[in-house]
Amino acid sequence: MAAQVIANSLGLALYRVDLSSVVSKYVGESSKNIERILSRAAKMNIVLFFDEADALFGKRTSEVKDAHDHFVNTDTSYLLQAIEEYPGIAILASNKKNAMDSAFLRRIRYVIEFPKPDPKQRRQLWQQLLQSMVNEKISAPLEEQLSRLSDVVELTGAQIKLSILSAIYMARREKVAVSISHLLRVLNWN
Numbered sequence: 388m389a390a391q392v393i394a395n396s397l398g399l400a401l402y403r404v405d406l407s408s409v410v411s412k413y414v415g416e417s418s419k420n421i422e423r424i425l426s427r428a429a430k431m432n433i434v435l436f437f438d439e440a441d442a443l444f445g446k447r448t449s450e451v452k453d454a455h456d457h458f459v460n461t462d463t464s465y466l467l468q469a470i471e472e473y474p475g476i477a478i479l480a481s482n483k484k485n486a487m488d489s490a491f492l493r494r495i496r497y498v499i500e501f502p503k504p505d506p507k508q509r510r511q512l513w514q515q516l517l518q519s520m521v522n523e524k525i526s527a528p529l530e531e532q533l534s535r536l537s538d539v540v541e542l543t544g545a546q547i548k549l550s551i552l553s554a555i556y557m558a559r560r561e562k563v564a565v566s567i568s569h570l571l572r573v574l575n576w577n
Contacts, residue, residue, distance in 0.1 A: 388544060389501070390478045394434040397476070402428060403436045418465040425473050432475065440479035467491060503543055510537035512547045520551055521565055532567040540574060550574060 394401035409420045428435050470477060471494050479495065492498065504512060513533040542550065554569035 388548070389499070390434065390436045390480065393476075393478065394436075397434065399476070400431075400433045401436055402431075402433045403438060406437070406439060418469075421466055421469055425469055429474055435473075435475065435477040437477065437479045440481045467494070470494070501543075503541060506538045509540075509542060509547065510534050512544050513537055513551075516548050516551050517565075520555060529567055536567075536570065 390401055404424060409417060409424065424435070467490050470491070479491075510533060513536065514530060517529065517533070550570060550573045551565075553573040555565050557569045557572065558565040
């Protein structure tokens with residue numbers, strides 16, 4: 388969500404890099420794929436978003452045991468140079484910061500950590516997201532129940548958003564307004 392907000396505030400399109408199309412088991416292919424993406428993106432003036440970036444920008448092997456280790460390290464070194472020379476904005480997201488190569492972390496201009504929201508923040512997320520996805524007549528009666536839910540269930544913002552979307556789909560399938568029972572079923576609390 389943060390990547391979407393940043394791209395939107397800059398008036399730029401957000402391009403999510405599909406890591407399955409970048410990472411290759413063949414030596415040198417990952418480097419070629421990232422080169423192709425970065426050179427195209429530089430011409431397009433977009434925000435690149437690498438989700439689960441630790442899969443691509445992971446730590447290099449300190450003990451090179453065979454040719455494979457050597458080529459993995461070479462690929463990582465190439466990626467390091469390529470991302471450093473990229474003239475645009477690239478956002479790397481990971482929930483495994485420790486798995487990232489320290490050389491990447493040193494070159495990243497801003498590192499923003501998103502801790503899990505506290506109960507008050509979860510309540511705000513539940514209320515604001517629900518209000519934005521359904522009309523206020525439906526969301527207002529749920530506020531007290533959402534407050535209790537926020538105190539008990541520890542979720543991230545993304546998990547809350549996904550829970551609300553799932554509850555809305557469930558309610559639409561049943562042809563009724565979304566209710567707390569839908570949210571509880573989505574959370575397996577029924």
